[in-house]
Amino acid sequence: MTESISAERILITVGNSMMGDDGAGPLLATLCREQPVAGWTVIEGGTMPEDCLHQVRKIKPKQVVVVDAADFGEKPGEIRFIESDTINDMFMVSTHSLPLNFLIDELKTFIPDVTFVGIQPAIVAFYAPLTDMVKDAVEQIHYxxxxxxxxxxFEHC
Structure with missing residues (x-):
């Protein structure tokens, strides 16, 4: 029996927990599992978030927020709302199979409100730990x- 999911708002977390601060998205998904936030359905996109497009399309939410580590040249742990057309021009932490703007642009074809939230990483290296600055940023987003x-x-970043 397949369970039908209905949601107004979806959070898609992106990243690889084995790559230091690129584990920001997976940590956020874990926090949301342990301490669910009312009104949000969480989809773990991992390193291939485009694979979740069919789920989002089926749910038909009004809002999607995508969270991932993004190198936008600020201090580690900084949080930024990033426009999809800017993603191409930025160096994105690329542990993903397709560029993230592909996912964002595709979501915008059928979701009225899509937001990409980037967290500035300090270290993205195989088996590196998540830094405290990025952990704090993830907790701030969860809250x-x-x-x-x-x-x-609110201009918080």
Whole structure:
């Protein structure tokens, strides 16, 4: 028996927990499993987040937030809302099979509200630990999910 999921808001976490700060997305997914946030359905995208497109398409949410490590040249642990057209111009932590802008652009074809949130990594290396700055940023995002509309409009980064 297949369970049908219905959600207004989906959080897609992206990253590889074996690659230091690229594990920000997987850590956020773990936090959301351990401490669920009302109103959010979490999909772990891992290193191939485009593979979850069919799930999102089936659920038809009104809002999707994608969280991943992104090198935008700021201090480690900084959080930024990044436009999809900017993703191509940035060096993105690339442990993924396809560029992240592919996922964002595709989501925008059928979801009215898509947001990409990047966390500046300090270290992305095989078997490196997640840094405290990035852990703190993940916790901040997890906490903010309960009042996301206000968080997303507040200049916090």
């Amino acid at each position: 903010a999910l309960s009042d996301w509309q206000q968080y997303a409009t």
